[in-house]
Amino acid sequence: MPETAIVWFRRDLRTHDNEALAAAAEADRLLPVYCVAPRRTGDRSYGGPESFRYRKVGPHRARFRRESLAALRSRLRDAGSDLLIRRGRPAAVLPELAAAAGAETVAFHALPGPEERAISAETVAALRDAGRSTRRFWGRTLHHVADLPTPYTQIDDTFTPFKDRVEADVPIRATLSRPSVPPLPAADDPDVDPAALDPGDLPSVASIGGGDTAGSRDLDDPAADAAGPDDRGVHPFPGGEAAALDRLSAYLWEGDHLREYRETRNGLLGANYSSKFSPWLNEGCLSPRRVHEEVEAYExxxxxxxxxxxxxFELRWRDFFQFQVLKHGRQFFAPGGLRRREDVDWRWDPTAFERWAAGETGIPFVDANMRELDATGYLSNRGRQNVASFLTNDLGIDWRRGAAHFETQLVDYDAASNYGNWAYIAGVGNDSRERAFDVLAQARTYDPDAAYVTHWLPELEGLSPEQAHAPWTLSADEQAAHGIELGTDYPRPMIDPTTSGDDPV
Structure with missing residues (x-):
């Protein structure tokens, strides 16, 4: 009797350098499956002390994920296979599907977050109870977890020692070739229920984002869920493996942008000030090891x-946060963070938070970034640091609220990187140094011509760069001359801008 396997796709939506797919492809028959799990979408409780409700997946990431699933299905169909889409908890879906298709084993990639690990454990237990075996692999990082110089439970909680150790002692494994994909189980096999081979429909953007549940302003609007990329954004970010590999080639080889990355990476406008690989890395359309090999070839x-x-170096930062969340689990997301701080009295001011989220703080550099995030699902690294610092250090609002808002909005959301960086800026994460940013000084340094600010705040066009960054300095006559009225056309600042960077906590 031919052996049949299932490969359970999660956040590894690619066929290149995919160890779970390669292992499952050793079987005679293969059933590729993706589960749309309802508890991973929609409006939900954050959990833990001082919980709050927020939306897990907003329209930007939902659109990107749907395109990535469509691209993976197309690639598998070209190889003579298919991608089965099922709705429900993997622990319920996979044992039932294995029984209906006569599959003996399920291969999948482990993921580092506590929710993801809980889903894995529940699913493995359900498959074991159903008499099915599992094969678990690690493919999330540049450095394999098994190759670390110490067990992940003992890695350093500060980046530099971690980086130095892995650079010196940890080789990077070679990528795996795209496997030859076996056929699906035969529909006329008496041990196979033909219904098990129904590919199912791709999920809609709305269903990936939680349908019509509330959670974040305007995100339950069907028109917002169906909208394509905003043409003001730095990149359209089409989902899928082919788009990821195209971007890798365009950035390194066609545009030759990598040679200047260190100098341009703090940019704010345009597609090529940074690599923009993060959406594909975080959805698993692109392997970090594939990026590394391309960089080696470029060198x-x-x-x-x-x-x-x-x-x-940036890929190792990403690794660091993946291993940190694997090590610390739920403490990574606690109000006091990894440092277990109890001396910070985070406040909650819904009006102030909504002004921040809407890009209506009256501080143009903050507002421009927040409007870009809302419109496109993407922000530069420089922008992320500044808006996070403003919310936590200037407004004193609970960092988890901001991180959860990013979770909703970001097209490249990754739990480890997102919450790790927010905690870092808020002073509760992996570094004890102050991370309060002087937002006005940052604006003048990184947007000296105010090109970024006026791109996203067209109401400030026509002002000098200094005026655009500090419109509150305009006299009544200057406002009249430029046709802008503070408090009407653009908000007055919600804090004294000269105090930005003074950490109140």
């Missing part, structure tokens, strides 16, 4: 410099 063929090193 051999073009140039090896600080910029090529720095891209790999």
């Amino acid at each position: 051999r063929d073009r140039v090896a410099n600080d910029s090529t090193y720095w891209l790999r």
Whole structure:
């Protein structure tokens, strides 16, 4: 009797360098499956002390995920297979499907977050009870978890020692070739229920984002859920493996942008100030090891410099947060963070939070970034740091609220990187140094011509760069001359802008 396996796709929506797919493809028959789990979407409780409700997945990531699933299905169909879409908890779906298709084993990638690990454990237990075996693999990071110099439970909680150890001691495994995909189980096999082979419909953007549940302003509007990329954004970010590999080639080889990455990475406008790989990395359409191998080839063929090193450095930052959340679990998301701080009295002011989220703080650099996030689901690294600092250090609002808002909005959301960076800025994460940003000074440094601010705040066009960054300095006559009235056309600042960067907590 031919052996049949299931490969359970999660956040590894690719066929290249996919160990779970490669292992499952050793079987005679293969059933690729993706589960749309309802408890992972929609409006939900954050959990833990001082919980609040928020929306897990907003329209930007929902659109990107649907496109990625469509692209994976298309690639598998081209290979003579298919991607089955099922709705429900994997612990319920996979044992039933394995029984209906006569599958003996299920292969999948482990993920580091506590919710993801709980889903894995529940699913493995259900499959074991159903008499099915599982094969678990690790494919989330540049460095394999099994290759770390210490067990992940003992890695350093500060980035630099971690980076130094892995750079010196940990080799990067070679990528796996795209496997030859076996056929689906035969519909006329007496041990196979033909209904098990129904591919199912791709989920809608609305269903991935939780349908019509409330949670974040305007995100339950069907028109918002169906909207395509905003043409003001830095990149349209089409989902899928082919789009990921196209971007990798365009950034490194066609545009030759990597040679200047270290100098341009703090940019704010345009597609090529940074790699923009993060949406594909975080949805698993692109392997970090594939990026590393392309960078190595670029260094051999073009140039090896600080910029090529720095891209790999950023991949190790990503690794660091993946291993940190694996090590610390739920404490990673607690109000006091990894440092278990109890001396911070986080406040909750819904009006102030909504002004921040809507880009109506009256501080143009903050507002421009928040409007870009709302419209496109993406922000530069510089922008993320500044708006996070403003919310936590200037307004004193619970960092988890901001991180949860990013979870809703970001097209490239990853739990480890998102919450790790927010905690870092808020002073409860992996570094004890102050991370309060002087937002006005940052604006003048990184947007000296106010091109970014006026791109997203067109009501400030026509002002000098200094006026655009500090419109509250305009006299009544200057406001009249420029046709802008503070408090009507653009908000007055909600704090004294000269105090930005003074950490109140």
